[in-house]
Amino acid sequence: MAVPTVVAVNGGLQMGTVSQAYLESKAVKETRSLISDLCRQFYNLGWVSGTGGSITMKVHDSCIPKPQQLILMSPSGVQKERMEPEDMYILSGDGYIISSPSPKPYPHKPPKCSDCAPLFMKAYHMRNAGAVIHSHGMESCLVTMISPLSKEFRITHMEMIKGIQGHGYYDELVIPIIENTAYENELTDSLAKAIEAYPKTTAVLVRNHGIYVWGDSWISAKTQAECYHYLFDAAIKLHQLGLDWSTPDHGPIQNVKGGSGVNGRINVSTKARTVDSNYKIEPFPRCIVLDIEGTTTPISFVTDVLFPYAQNNVGRHLSATYASAETQDDIKLLCSQVQDDLKQGVIGAIPIPSEDAGKEEVIAALVANVEAMIKADRKITALKQLQGHIWRTGFENNELEGVVFDDVPEALEKWHALGVKVYIYSSGSRLAQRLIFGNTNFGDLRKYLSGFFDTAVGNKRETRSYVEITESLGVDKPSEILFVTDVYQEATAAKAAGLEVVISVRPGNGPLPESHGFKTINSFLEI
Numbered sequence: 001m002a003v004p005t006v007v008a009v010n011g012g013l014q015m016g017t018v019s020q021a022y023l024e025s026k027a028v029k030e031t032r033s034l035i036s037d038l039c040r041q042f043y044n045l046g047w048v049s050g051t052g053g054s055i056t057m058k059v060h061d062s063c064i065p066k067p068q069q070l071i072l073m074s075p076s077g078v079q080k081e082r083m084e085p086e087d088m089y090i091l092s093g094d095g096y097i098i099s100s101p102s103p104k105p106y107p108h109k110p111p112k113c114s115d116c117a118p119l120f121m122k123a124y125h126m127r128n129a130g131a132v133i134h135s136h137g138m139e140s141c142l143v144t145m146i147s148p149l150s151k152e153f154r155i156t157h158m159e160m161i162k163g164i165q166g167h168g169y170y171d172e173l174v175i176p177i178i179e180n181t182a183y184e185n186e187l188t189d190s191l192a193k194a195i196e197a198y199p200k201t202t203a204v205l206v207r208n209h210g211i212y213v214w215g216d217s218w219i220s221a222k223t224q225a226e227c228y229h230y231l232f233d234a235a236i237k238l239h240q241l242g243l244d245w246s247t248p249d250h251g252p253i254q255n256v257k258g259g260s261g262v263n264g265r266i267n268v269s270t271k272a273r274t275v276d277s278n279y280k281i282e283p284f285p286r287c288i289v290l291d292i293e294g295t296t297t298p299i300s301f302v303t304d305v306l307f308p309y310a311q312n313n314v315g316r317h318l319s320a321t322y323a324s325a326e327t328q329d330d331i332k333l334l335c336s337q338v339q340d341d342l343k344q345g346v347i348g349a350i351p352i353p354s355e356d357a358g359k360e361e362v363i364a365a366l367v368a369n370v371e372a373m374i375k376a377d378r379k380i381t382a383l384k385q386l387q388g389h390i391w392r393t394g395f396e397n398n399e400l401e402g403v404v405f406d407d408v409p410e411a412l413e414k415w416h417a418l419g420v421k422v423y424i425y426s427s428g429s430r431l432a433q434r435l436i437f438g439n440t441n442f443g444d445l446r447k448y449l450s451g452f453f454d455t456a457v458g459n460k461r462e463t464r465s466y467v468e469i470t471e472s473l474g475v476d477k478p479s480e481i482l483f484v485t486d487v488y489q490e491a492t493a494a495k496a497a498g499l500e501v502v503i504s505v506r507p508g509n510g511p512l513p514e515s516h517g518f519k520t521i522n523s524f525l526e527i
Helices: 026-044 117-127 138-142 159-163 184-197 218-240 299-321 325-344 359-375 381-396 407-417 430-438 463-473 488-496
Strands: 003-009 012-018 054-058 071-073 089-091 097-099 131-135 152-156 172-178 203-206 210-215 255-257 265-267 287-290 421-425 451-453 481-485 500-504 519-521
Touching: 026 054, 026 071, 026 218, 054 117, 071 117, 117 131, 117 184, 117 210, 131 218, 138 210, 138 218, 152 218, 159 218, 172 184, 184 203, 210 218, 299 325, 299 359, 299 381, 325 359, 325 381, 359 381, 381 430, 407 421, 421 463, 430 451, 463 481, 463 488, 481 488, 488 500
Parallel strands: 172 203, 287 421, 287 481, 421 451, 481 500, 500 519
Antiparallel strands: 003 012, 054 071, 054 131, 071 089, 089 097, 131 210, 152 172, 203 210, 255 265
16 A cells, blocks of 8 residues: 655655555554553543544654654544554545554444544644644533633643743733534634634633644643643632632632623623723723833833843853853844844944854954944844843842832732733833843732733834734723833824723823823823
């Protein structure tokens, strides 16, 4: 029997064939055995009981591009804990069955490829996954039922979030929830839409059903699946204790009696009203997004403390950490930026020599470019990432302390008590943001913050950036978000995206245009 694969022909790739021997190769046999072993383990965890759930993975072969690697998939409607290696289906990279298991005698059903196959293929094609797990774990089902109208599951400040690709402890983990259907394959379109709408996600929940989890490899998929189930279990238990898993400190759920909602309660975060305030919003925003410089923090702290510290320590930092992977990544980004700057004739950009010129020569050129970037106050990722790493050293050595205005801690605590989620959006890197709020003159304020955005979502003066933030926060409409900034151009961009906007007027801030048309505040306590 011939199996489609990719072979090298005259330096290019062409479709070719491989003999039955490939199906009996060590790589295929090991993948068959691995799936059957994992299914037994997942059965014991309650993920694939009652013949439900499934698992699939690619046969790793470094000679074949990942999209064309063979796919092994567990069958449908079988006792997963009793499967043998020879029970697996083998599919081409395009999802065509090229090898089926032999039928077994009564009472076994005739073999049938997993009903999840179309959904698995979406993860393979849209995410270049190496393995996909479909679990019917009880916790993945129950967590979608706590808020029957919610389209997302959100959780933050839990250690196991670090096990999810692209996430850290302080990040907010967001998993889309799609509605269940009578037949598994009918979920395909809605799963694909969720994958497209949430580019960062590695999982999709199916209400009253379970979860699909994928990863670059079977180890990545398995690790993340375990972390997801742990987080779902934690959320359910926190909910039973009356605690809110979606807020940084997991404090009591804020609700009022009456009306519709979960258990007849309405969450204050969606229905709260401001009282005795100079600036009233009806209803109170579900989310508040804050700028830093000139809004939560004096401009002078950034210009007179942070920027000089970074500028004065660029050479020292690069020399001390030159061989580290992190610094090499910083240097790579800077070199790429400088190449673009040189092409565009940016003032202050000078060529960076190759490594052959020696470490000191490279560092000297990097320092000169970074100093020019800082002097021009450029809002570019290459600079902000390096600055964040330099500032981290300063905070760790107690050479730096974050500064916020006196009204900020009280306001953050008040909003948190009301169930309002607060985010930071700054041109500084997310690392730098966490450092500032984690080491302030009022202590660690990160417990009041649900997440951080930087220029990875876009320039702060572009409307599209605020559209991206709106889609990430998952609100029903942009007007449920209040954006607070001191910069008129940022306010205009956010307003164009549909956000509510107020401008922060603080000591040391620049002048605003006459008749700018925005409400202003001098203190967060006015909100």
